[in-house]
Amino acid sequence: MARWCTPAGCPAAKRSSSGFASDALGELPACIRKKGFRLVFSMVMGAPMIFVMTFVIIAVNVGWSGRLLEAWAKAFCVAYVVGVPLIFPVAPIVRKLTGKLLGTPPSPRSARRASAKLREAPP
Incomplete structure:
Protein backbone atom coordinates (compact mmCIF):
# COMPACT_ATOMS: atom_id res chain seq x y z
CA MET A 1 0.00 0.00 0.00
CA PHE A 41 -22.90 8.48 -4.25
CA SER A 42 -23.20 7.88 -8.00
CA MET A 43 -24.52 4.36 -7.48
CA VAL A 44 -26.99 5.36 -4.75
CA MET A 45 -28.17 8.52 -6.52
CA GLY A 46 -28.57 6.69 -9.81
CA ALA A 47 -30.81 3.94 -8.45
CA PRO A 48 -33.93 5.95 -7.50
CA MET A 49 -33.59 8.39 -10.38
CA ILE A 50 -33.26 5.66 -12.98
CA PHE A 51 -35.93 3.54 -11.25
CA VAL A 52 -38.56 6.27 -11.51
CA MET A 53 -37.62 7.56 -14.95
CA THR A 54 -37.48 4.16 -16.66
CA PHE A 55 -40.73 3.06 -15.01
CA VAL A 56 -42.62 6.18 -16.10
CA ILE A 57 -41.30 6.07 -19.67
CA ILE A 58 -41.98 2.34 -20.06
CA ALA A 59 -45.46 2.68 -18.51
CA VAL A 60 -46.31 5.46 -20.97
CA ASN A 61 -44.95 3.57 -23.98
CA VAL A 62 -46.06 0.03 -23.15
CA GLY A 63 -49.10 0.79 -21.00
CA TRP A 64 -50.38 -1.22 -18.06
CA SER A 65 -49.96 -4.60 -19.68
CA GLY A 66 -48.42 -7.92 -18.77
CA ARG A 67 -45.19 -6.82 -20.46
CA LEU A 68 -44.71 -3.77 -18.25
CA LEU A 69 -42.53 -5.33 -15.55
CA GLU A 70 -40.40 -7.28 -18.01
CA ALA A 71 -39.84 -4.23 -20.23
CA TRP A 72 -39.18 -2.01 -17.21
CA ALA A 73 -36.62 -4.42 -15.70
CA LYS A 74 -34.71 -4.57 -18.98
CA ALA A 75 -34.79 -0.79 -19.40
CA PHE A 76 -33.71 -0.26 -15.78
CA CYS A 77 -30.70 -2.56 -16.12
CA VAL A 78 -29.51 -0.88 -19.31
CA ALA A 79 -30.13 2.64 -17.98
CA TYR A 80 -28.37 1.92 -14.67
CA VAL A 81 -25.26 0.63 -16.43
CA VAL A 82 -25.20 3.77 -18.60
CA GLY A 83 -26.46 6.31 -16.05
CA VAL A 84 -24.27 5.62 -13.02
CA PRO A 85 -20.96 6.08 -14.85
CA LEU A 86 -22.37 9.37 -16.21
CA ILE A 87 -23.26 10.66 -12.73
CA PHE A 88 -19.68 10.18 -11.51
CA PRO A 89 -18.04 12.83 -13.76
CA VAL A 90 -21.11 15.00 -14.36
CA ALA A 91 -22.19 15.63 -10.72
CA PRO A 92 -19.25 17.94 -9.82
CA ILE A 93 -19.74 19.93 -13.03
CA VAL A 94 -23.46 20.34 -12.37
CA ARG A 95 -22.73 21.33 -8.75
CA LYS A 96 -20.38 24.09 -9.95
CA LEU A 97 -22.81 25.27 -12.63
CA THR A 98 -25.63 25.43 -10.11
CA GLY A 99 -23.43 27.44 -7.76
CA LYS A 100 -22.69 29.92 -10.54
CA LEU A 101 -26.34 30.18 -11.58
CA LEU A 102 -27.47 30.83 -8.02
CA GLY A 103 -24.43 32.85 -6.99
CA THR A 104 -23.67 30.48 -4.12
CA PRO A 105 -20.66 28.32 -3.39
CA PRO A 106 -21.12 24.79 -4.75
CA SER A 107 -19.84 22.93 -1.68
CA PRO A 108 -19.81 23.31 2.11
CA ARG A 109 -16.04 23.86 2.03
CA SER A 110 -16.48 26.69 -0.47
CA ALA A 111 -19.26 28.14 1.67
CA ARG A 112 -16.96 28.25 4.70
CA ARG A 113 -14.24 29.94 2.66
CA ALA A 114 -16.70 32.48 1.25
CA SER A 115 -18.11 33.32 4.69
CA ALA A 116 -14.57 33.64 6.09
CA LYS A 117 -13.70 36.09 3.30
CA LEU A 118 -16.82 38.12 4.07
CA ARG A 119 -15.84 38.33 7.75
CA GLU A 120 -12.31 39.43 6.83
CA ALA A 121 -13.45 42.07 4.34
CA PRO A 122 -13.52 45.64 5.65
CA PRO A 123 -17.02 47.11 6.04
Whole structure:
Protein backbone atom coordinates (compact mmCIF):
# COMPACT_ATOMS: atom_id res chain seq x y z
CA MET A 1 0.00 0.00 0.00
CA ALA A 2 1.31 3.46 -0.86
CA ARG A 3 2.43 5.73 1.97
CA TRP A 4 -0.43 8.18 1.39
CA CYS A 5 -2.94 5.34 1.77
CA THR A 6 -1.83 4.42 5.27
CA PRO A 7 -3.55 6.05 8.26
CA ALA A 8 -0.25 7.71 9.22
CA GLY A 9 0.26 9.09 5.70
CA CYS A 10 -3.26 10.36 5.19
CA PRO A 11 -3.85 13.85 6.60
CA ALA A 12 -7.60 13.22 6.77
CA ALA A 13 -7.32 9.88 8.61
CA LYS A 14 -9.80 10.06 11.45
CA ARG A 15 -11.71 7.22 12.99
CA SER A 16 -15.47 7.46 13.28
CA SER A 17 -17.12 6.32 16.50
CA SER A 18 -20.65 7.24 15.48
CA GLY A 19 -21.93 3.69 15.17
CA PHE A 20 -23.15 4.21 11.60
CA ALA A 21 -22.43 1.92 8.67
CA SER A 22 -19.31 3.94 7.85
CA ASP A 23 -17.71 2.36 10.92
CA ALA A 24 -17.62 -0.89 8.98
CA LEU A 25 -14.99 0.84 6.86
CA GLY A 26 -13.10 2.03 9.91
CA GLU A 27 -10.08 -0.04 8.91
CA LEU A 28 -9.72 1.96 5.68
CA PRO A 29 -7.92 5.31 5.81
CA ALA A 30 -10.19 8.31 5.52
CA CYS A 31 -8.51 9.40 2.28
CA ILE A 32 -9.66 6.20 0.59
CA ARG A 33 -13.15 6.52 2.08
CA LYS A 34 -13.38 10.10 0.75
CA LYS A 35 -12.39 8.99 -2.75
CA GLY A 36 -14.94 6.18 -2.63
CA PHE A 37 -17.70 8.59 -1.61
CA ARG A 38 -18.22 9.89 -5.15
CA LEU A 39 -18.49 6.37 -6.55
CA VAL A 40 -20.96 5.22 -3.89
CA PHE A 41 -22.90 8.48 -4.25
CA SER A 42 -23.20 7.88 -8.00
CA MET A 43 -24.52 4.36 -7.48
CA VAL A 44 -26.99 5.36 -4.75
CA MET A 45 -28.17 8.52 -6.52
CA GLY A 46 -28.57 6.69 -9.81
CA ALA A 47 -30.81 3.94 -8.45
CA PRO A 48 -33.93 5.95 -7.50
CA MET A 49 -33.59 8.39 -10.38
CA ILE A 50 -33.26 5.66 -12.98
CA PHE A 51 -35.93 3.54 -11.25
CA VAL A 52 -38.56 6.27 -11.51
CA MET A 53 -37.62 7.56 -14.95
CA THR A 54 -37.48 4.16 -16.66
CA PHE A 55 -40.73 3.06 -15.01
CA VAL A 56 -42.62 6.18 -16.10
CA ILE A 57 -41.30 6.07 -19.67
CA ILE A 58 -41.98 2.34 -20.06
CA ALA A 59 -45.46 2.68 -18.51
CA VAL A 60 -46.31 5.46 -20.97
CA ASN A 61 -44.95 3.57 -23.98
CA VAL A 62 -46.06 0.03 -23.15
CA GLY A 63 -49.10 0.79 -21.00
CA TRP A 64 -50.38 -1.22 -18.06
CA SER A 65 -49.96 -4.60 -19.68
CA GLY A 66 -48.42 -7.92 -18.77
CA ARG A 67 -45.19 -6.82 -20.46
CA LEU A 68 -44.71 -3.77 -18.25
CA LEU A 69 -42.53 -5.33 -15.55
CA GLU A 70 -40.40 -7.28 -18.01
CA ALA A 71 -39.84 -4.23 -20.23
CA TRP A 72 -39.18 -2.01 -17.21
CA ALA A 73 -36.62 -4.42 -15.70
CA LYS A 74 -34.71 -4.57 -18.98
CA ALA A 75 -34.79 -0.79 -19.40
CA PHE A 76 -33.71 -0.26 -15.78
CA CYS A 77 -30.70 -2.56 -16.12
CA VAL A 78 -29.51 -0.88 -19.31
CA ALA A 79 -30.13 2.64 -17.98
CA TYR A 80 -28.37 1.92 -14.67
CA VAL A 81 -25.26 0.63 -16.43
CA VAL A 82 -25.20 3.77 -18.60
CA GLY A 83 -26.46 6.31 -16.05
CA VAL A 84 -24.27 5.62 -13.02
CA PRO A 85 -20.96 6.08 -14.85
CA LEU A 86 -22.37 9.37 -16.21
CA ILE A 87 -23.26 10.66 -12.73
CA PHE A 88 -19.68 10.18 -11.51
CA PRO A 89 -18.04 12.83 -13.76
CA VAL A 90 -21.11 15.00 -14.36
CA ALA A 91 -22.19 15.63 -10.72
CA PRO A 92 -19.25 17.94 -9.82
CA ILE A 93 -19.74 19.93 -13.03
CA VAL A 94 -23.46 20.34 -12.37
CA ARG A 95 -22.73 21.33 -8.75
CA LYS A 96 -20.38 24.09 -9.95
CA LEU A 97 -22.81 25.27 -12.63
CA THR A 98 -25.63 25.43 -10.11
CA GLY A 99 -23.43 27.44 -7.76
CA LYS A 100 -22.69 29.92 -10.54
CA LEU A 101 -26.34 30.18 -11.58
CA LEU A 102 -27.47 30.83 -8.02
CA GLY A 103 -24.43 32.85 -6.99
CA THR A 104 -23.67 30.48 -4.12
CA PRO A 105 -20.66 28.32 -3.39
CA PRO A 106 -21.12 24.79 -4.75
CA SER A 107 -19.84 22.93 -1.68
CA PRO A 108 -19.81 23.31 2.11
CA ARG A 109 -16.04 23.86 2.03
CA SER A 110 -16.48 26.69 -0.47
CA ALA A 111 -19.26 28.14 1.67
CA ARG A 112 -16.96 28.25 4.70
CA ARG A 113 -14.24 29.94 2.66
CA ALA A 114 -16.70 32.48 1.25
CA SER A 115 -18.11 33.32 4.69
CA ALA A 116 -14.57 33.64 6.09
CA LYS A 117 -13.70 36.09 3.30
CA LEU A 118 -16.82 38.12 4.07
CA ARG A 119 -15.84 38.33 7.75
CA GLU A 120 -12.31 39.43 6.83
CA ALA A 121 -13.45 42.07 4.34
CA PRO A 122 -13.52 45.64 5.65
CA PRO A 123 -17.02 47.11 6.04
